[in-house]
Amino acid sequence: MKLRIASLAILVVTLAAIPALAQQVLYDNGPINGTTDGWTINFGFVVSDTFTLDGPSQVAGLSFGAWLFPGDILQSAEVSITSEEFGGTSYFDGVVNFSQSGCSENQYGYDVCTVTGSFAPVNLNAGSYWLNLQNAVVNTGDPVYWDENNGPSSASENSVGTIPSEAFTILGTGTTTTTTTTPEPSSILLLGSGLLGLGGLLRRKLF
Secondary structure (H helix, E strand, O other), X not given: OHHHHHHHHHHHHHHHHOOOEXXXXXXXXXXXXXXOOEEEXXXXXXXXXXXXXXXXXEEEEEEEEEEEOOOOOEEEEEEEXXXXXXXXXXXXXXXXXXXXXXXXXXXXXXXXXXXXXXXXXXXXXXXXXXXXXXXXXEOOOOOOEEEEOOOOOOEEEOOOEEXXXXXXXXXXXXXXXXXXXXXXXXXXXHHHHHHHHHHHHHXXXXX
C-alpha cells in the first residue's frame, strides 16, 4: 500500500511539472459567408487580414473559406504573418499544404470550402498581426478566392487597397498552467529517470 501511494505521488509530481497543452482557436474572424464575394489569392494577388492575440501564443495553423471552381482541389498556398500588411517584420513565411472539407456550391457556381493547414509553431506575443495569403496552387491551375465575410478584421488587397475582411480562423497551442518556465524535453527525461530511480529505491526498501 505504501508503494502504491508513493507511486501515485510520483505520478502527480511528474504531471504537474509538464504544462498542459491544448489545441485551440486563437482568433476567429467569423463564419464563412460564401454568397457575397471572394478575393483572388494567386496570379500575383495578395490578400492581408489582421488578427489579434490576447496573450503569448504558439500559432500553428489556420483555416479559411475558399471559393474554388467545381472539382478543383486547393493543394497549397504561401502563408505569411507580418507586422504590417504585406510586409514589415516577418514572423512566418512558408508554403502550407491544405486539406478541404464541407464544400457546397453557391449561387455563382463555385464550390465554397473550408480549407485547413498547419505549420511549425510560431511563438508570438500578445498583439495585432497581419495574415497574408498568396500563391495558392490548385490541381488545375485555376484562380482561388478567399471568402469575404466582412468580419471584425481590417483587410487589404495589394492591387486595390482596403477591402472588407475575410473568413478565417487562427489555430495554435496554448498553455493552461501558471508555470512561468516550461521544462525542456531533456529536463523532463532527467526528471523521469530520477523518479524511476527513486521508485526502485523505494521498492528495495519495502521488499
